[in-house]
Amino acid sequence: MYRCAKCNEPIRNVNALGLQCEKCGSKIFFKERPNVKKVLKSD
Known part of the structure; x- marks a missing residue:
């Protein structure tokens, strides 16, 4: 779910x-x- 910004290790x-x-x-x-x-419909 999360990753460290420095070493890119996943956080458990x-x-x-x-x-x-x-x-x-x-x-x-x-x-x-x-x-x-994501595709959105415009009105």
Whole structure:
């Protein structure tokens, strides 16, 4: 679900308070989003 911004390692334990990357210690994360194209109808 989340990836570390520094080392790109996936984060498994997202419920921990004071979340840090286990590999590099970074506190900046990106939420992974699926590559899905959305088509919207205009009125």
